Amino acid sequence: MFKLGNSIRTNGVPSLSLVEFTQEHMRKIETLRVKIRLEEEKVEREMERQQVVVVDRKMAELVRLVVRVKNGEEVRQVKRLVQVALKGVMAVLEKVMKAVDCVRLRTLKGVLNVLSPLQYVEFLAGIGILQILLRQWGKKKVCTIN
Template structure:
């Protein structure tokens, strides 16, 4: 059952995606002459606008997670396909580096990532190593949170839960439940924020290596991938729902 927090965030996310599509159109339509200083200023301004848009998403996400962090581990605003490719409530940071490799290999005309210098490639490789280390750290923390379900407080809670009298809880069980679950949820919220910080670190790191026009092409590729994955995922979910309704 969806709660108020999920409904509110789902509404925000739809609006966020709509703006994401507007940003994509702007990224794809920029003048491409890198030698023009006015063009470079335009590229920098658009990259900044897109980055601010991403940061807005995480600002709202973190504020909402304070009231319902579990909603972000089983989100209703993503399609099933999007959820299948997510890593701890969002896209996996190292995906950005695979995307760079793919863009360079496709050699699409106008895609300036084809022309990355050796120095840029070396910096990207160094950043990838750093991001993978951070991903591993988040994975270990997530594993620690998952196994903590068997820690002593939860075992004690399980024992206390058997102490009922005529269907009513005995003693301070309700208060103990709240304290124990609050600790677990705080741990999950921390892991989610850790993962989001690595996502932002990867995005910021890549953009610092690329020049303004390369950054425009890179952000456009990310947006296209995210939007198309959502379109295909929602289409599949809708088709599945229609099939189930027909069977009923």
């Protein structure tokens, strides 16, 4: 969001109102950038913590059980343990992903709150154009890979 806004502001067409950012706009955007960065770091720490949980002692023991099962021991019990472990990991990862989405939404709302109505529309149009171009670029890359 911040890079797109800055790019539109510095490289945009002179008729675009985003080029007309005042110092007050820039101060508010910078304050928002710092606040959002702190939220991003909090989510990153939680994700790192969850990655450590995935490789903790209990999960390592579960892997050992799976190896034993391959050698002919009790299959149903291990399947149940694996399902419980994976369900817990997936629930926590879903929670982290929801936190990421909340940070993205707060970022968008924060940026849009700083803008005038005309700037708001131009910014959203810029996001739309960027998404279309990225999709087209992605399709080209997929075609050349196949």
